[in-house]
Amino acid sequence: MQVHVGRIGKPHGIRGEVTVEVLTDAPQDRFAAGAVFATEPTGRGPLTVATARWNKEILLLGFEEVLDRNQAEALRGTRLVFDTDSELETDDDAWYEHELIGLAARIGSEEVGKVVALTPMPAQDLLVIKTAAGEEVLVPFVTEIVPEVDIEAGFIRLTPPGGLFEVNRDSEAEQREGTE
Structure with missing residues (x-):
């Protein structure tokens, strides 16, 4: 099963970082360096997390495939999709x-x-x-x-x-x- 765990916002800086609206309870686990996400729309991915850091309360991600601000701007609005089949255990009172x-x-x-x-x-x-x-x-x-x-x-x-x-x-x- 695939679930949306984030939505890419505006670019941050000139090196291709983007802001991310977090849609998961465990961002520190989901957005670790090396994590690979499918995307919606699919033509914008997959994306591999190179860097993840917090700027105040905003998550900033850098992707291996995104090298500059123009590429980052093209990702605005893209949803990051995580495949749960491989990992998550179910919790009786948690829903997607x-x-x-x-x-x-x-x-x-x-x-x-x-x-x-x-x-x-x-x-x-x-x-x-x-x-x-x-x-x-x-x-x-x-x-x-x-x-x-x-x-x-x-x-x-x-x-x-x-x-x-x-x-x-x-x-x-x-x-x-x-x-x-």
Whole structure:
């Protein structure tokens, strides 16, 4: 199985380093020198990590195949893909973004939307739920609010605090009123 572990951002400096949006819980293991990644789009890879360092809270990677800023700029937006078949053990309460996208979001037995994304954040990840009305609701991906994830049955169960699904609706209504 292949999973996205990072997304290349803008170039850093003139020697071909790039910033990387980290999409894994173990960046120090995934982005070690010598790691080889497939890419999406596939024509931009494979890429082999030559250097990895942190600049404040931003991961900077240098690849053996990228020698200058122009080559680094051409990689902007590229997703780094890791093959999990060879290595990872499964954890009962860990999921990959591709496993969660498309799952029905339920409160009790009522479906309130679908998972459309997983946004990694420093404190906790956020699930992006798109409601039937087309609104996006950010839900903290913590056991207290998402007590059940059933990949096989195709749903997550939510126990959101009061008002979580109304917060976006109220702020959007206020913005519309302010522009009219």
